Amino acid sequence: MEDYILLGHGNGGKLTAELIETCFLPCFKDPVLNTLQDQALLEIENHRIAFTTDSFVVDPLFFPGGDIGKLAVCGTVNDLAVGGAVPRFLSVGFIIEENFPLEDLKKIARSFSRAADTAQVRIVTADTKVVEKGACDKLFINTSGIGTINEGIDFGSHKVAEGDAIILSGDIGDHGIAILSSRKGIAFETSVTSDCAPLNLLVHEMLPYAASIHAMRDPTRGGLGTILNEIVQQSGFGITVYEDALPLKEEVRGICELLGLDPLYLANEGKLIACVHPDGAKELLSAMKKNPLGKDACIIGHVTKEPPKKVVMETRVGGSRFIDMLVAEDLPRIC
Amino acid sequence: MKYLDEFRKKEPFQAILSKIKSLPLTEISLMEVCGTHTVSISKSGLRSLLPPGIRLISGPGCPVCVTSLEDVDRVIMLAEEGRKNKRYIIATFGDIMRVPGSHSSLLKEKAKGSDIHILYSPADALTLARENPEKEVVFFAVGFETTSPTFAATILQAQREGLSNFSIISNNKLIPPAMEVLLEDKETTIDGFLCPGHVSAIIGTAPYQRIVDRYQKGCVVSGFEPLDLILSTYWLMLQKRDTAPRVEIEYSRVVHPEGNAKALALLNQVYDIADASWRGFGVIPKSGLVLKDAFSAYDGTKKFDLPTPEVATPHGCRCGQVLKGMITPKECPLFATRCTPTNPVGACMVSSEGTCAAYYKYEQ
Incomplete structure (x- = not known):
């Protein structure tokens, strides 16, 4: 294991897996988390719930076929969907670098909202943080999502x-x-x-x-x-x-x-x-x-x-x- | 792509494979000296289809892998220095980033804050130099005859523009001298070479004729698709069966016997031939390209007071023997145990064209 975090630790491949196994799982010790699926499948008083979270740091923010807003909705919705859940509610957190153009932020918010409409999910809670220039690159977004799972569905x-x-x-x-x-x-x-x-x-x-x-x-x-x-x-x-x-x-x-x-x-x-x-x-x-x-x-x-x-x-x-x-x-x- | 697909079809490939199987020759060791061939052989599953006696062994075909530890260390130290003086931008191709030096790697130095850029073309380094006039852009130039002309062209362009903040540290090497060293080595068994397609597009076939004449070994310049590789293998087997070694060009859609005159002229204009240090081989006479004195202003080794690193060769690493085709990666005790792509010990496990990386990824 490396002594410092490398970009490769975030690529979703072997280094990411190694980081999760050696740094996070031993600390968090949760049987649901340990299943390492795209979403956590939970049972609350006979209701089956899927819960997931994802952060978005894509560069550039606008790209052919989408932008970070659309991506932040789809990424979380998809993690719920592949668990067989019906996505219902999203949270969104914005981490914005100072001096970021408001016009771009509005554009991204509109795109976020359109994607949520298409996916038929509601944005029910949100958070905004602004950091000084250089503390993050333009804009990072985190979304979490909750979905419900119908009876008889068990993928894994x-x-x-x-x-x-x-x-x-x-x-x-x-x-x-x-x-x-x-x-x-x-x-x-x-x-x-x-x-x-x-x-x-x-x-x-x-x-x-x-x-x-x-x-x-x-x-x-x-x-x-x-x-x-x-x-x-x-x-x-x-x-x-x-x-x-x-x-x-x-x-x-x-x-x-x-x-x-x-x-x-x-x-x-x-x-x-x-x-x-x-x-x-x-x-x-x-x-x-x-x-x-x-x-x-x-x-x-x-x-x-x-x-x-x-x-x-x-x-x-x-x-x-x-x-x-x-x-x-x-x-x-x-x- | 449709054109390339013709060389990936199952039917013609299988037809040549059955010809190979019907030859009376059952034992032959053929070496490829091009990393792209190494990957293509592993990726297409070619080895899995050949009879066991038909051995395709990998040689020193990956430029990143043959770069000596000392040369890697030196650039790592320059990157460290750049982090302190905030004046150096190191530019290089992606694969060298993860190669372990004695104590660090360029990737780790980048994570610590050194300004290191992975580029797809040397010309992009000129853009960096133009955009950062207050900084020194140093390209860690690693490559064989295929990439060297592009560095030469970049240097001439820098000269035309009067860009004074661009230089290269040349680790450009020549393949044929290494092939001869291998044939001189009593411990290697090589019946013929699958000669590198793109290197040969530049240098032509004259250097291979020397190998045929001096060592009586067959040389077939091969393309990179599965059909190219199996056809070249078949031709080399026919040469051995008939005891008639010669130079043949299978990759005739790209390679001409005389090579690329324009690229060769560029090389002659900008570079001198010099001795060079190769990982696993030591110093091979007349196997490296260094900038001519007229281009000293672009020669990083002269422009900067490059340190002499204390080289610490990793214990147990057998990259040297892998590069000479003396052992396969699986015969190295560190392979897939202590040495893996996530925690590489030697360069051959790092580079995408490295023999160990190809075996680990596709054939383990």
């Missing part, structure tokens, strides 16, 4: 089973590329926009098939490669992914080739993956395709018994290799 890595189909809701890497394209220093022109969207609208279509769904996650920071590794670590099974089956925009693929990026580790903000009983996969897939957020949904792999706790890719030419968690810092402050 503990339910993943051999043979499960892995369904991905659409193209990967759009958010990562959109942010990269607007970054100072490496800006380039592309038509790729962030996929930032509230996934509860898609999950709503999926819930009638909840009995077949074993686990659901959203591959944000750290990308698809990292989230698949989290699933195998937590479930003890393996996963085989087919390189041929991975949905990827031609432009994203080209930019990745040029810049030496691996789309498996690029961030997404409007995609989910589901581990689904093979008998229910087809039905669920056609339900997902009816929603614009799931129109490109497809099966990208399967849960296997061997090798345990490993993600394997069957390559296009017929070889096989492992997919590891994100290690190096690919790109900081993407969300």
Whole structure:
């Protein structure tokens, strides 16, 4: 373990996992937190509640396809949605650097509100702090969210089973590329926009098939490669992914080739993956395709018994290799 | 991308694979000396498909990995100094950031507050220099023949603009001398080389002809897609079967025998050839590129009083033998135990093109 925090400790990959395990979990010691899901599933007097929190430090604040306001709503809504919860209430905290343009703040607040309307969640409590110049970079936002979980819904890595189909809701890497394209220093022109969207609208279509769904996650920071590794670590099974089956925009693929990026580790903000009983996969897939957020949904792999706790890719030419968690810092402050 | 896809298709790949399997030759050791080849072999799962006797071994193809510990330490110390005097901006490519020096890394120095920028192109360093006239922008230039011309072009541009606050610390190296050192080494077994595609696009094939003539080893300049690599492997096997070593260009869509005249002229204009220190190899005569005296103003090693670091080689690290293809990463006792991508001991585990990193990520 490093003596000081590096940017990589925030990339959602191996260093983040190491930090959580060695610094936070031993102090907080809570069985719900220890499950390391995207949301805490709680039971309060027979009511099942999902609760989550997320902070947003994206740079730049405005990017193709969204801004920090929309992202702050979608990020938290999505963490609730992939737990099978119906997102209901949001809190929001703004940390603003002095001299930040009010016009930009208003723009972000309006975008935040629009996204909340779309996601059908209410913003019920908020906080504002201003810090001196240099104490934060322009604007950071924290949101927390509460959702309710209907009876009979129980998603989690503990339910993943051999043979499960892995369904991905659409193209990967759009958010990562959109942010990269607007970054100072490496800006380039592309038509790729962030996929930032509230996934509860898609999950709503999926819930009638909840009995077949074993686990659901959203591959944000750290990308698809990292989230698949989290699933195998937590479930003890393996996963085989087919390189041929991975949905990827031609432009994203080209930019990745040029810049030496691996789309498996690029961030997404409007995609989910589901581990689904093979008998229910087809039905669920056609339900997902009816929603614009799931129109490109497809099966990208399967849960296997061997090798345990490993993600394997069957390559296009017929070889096989492992997919590891994100290690190096690919790109900081993407969300 | 559609064009590249042709080189990633299963059918032609499998066709050549079955030709390989039907050859009477069952034992061959081929070395790739390009980090991009190393990654492509691991990532495509090529090794998993070849018969066990067909060994693809990785050589000193990752420029970050072959940079000597002392050279890394020196730039780390310059970054430390820059943190104190607030005058230096260190610029470099991403991969070198995490390479452990004897006591720190550039990434750690950045976390402590040194002004270090990861750039995609040396030309961006000129922008930094223009925007920060009161500071010295120093590019830690690491790379082989592929990247060196871009540094040369950047220096000429700086000269044209009269930018006096830009310099490079050249760790640019030449690949063919290292290939010859490997063939001179009695402990290595190399039957032929998968020669680097992009390096060869610059230097052409003359240096490989020398290897064929002097050492009777086959040289095939290969592209980077799975089909390129399996075809080059097949060609080298045919050469060995027929005892007919020669230079062949599989990557003919990019590489010409005479190389890139413009880039070679740039190299000649700006650089002199000098001895250079390689991790794992020690000093290899005439294997490095240093700036000619006429460009001293842009030579960081002359501009700054660079310290002599006390080098502490990590105990047990066998990067040197990995770089020479004498052992595979899995034979190093530190591999995936004490040395992992999150806590790397040696450079080969850090760089995205490092042999150990590729094995850890894709083949562990």
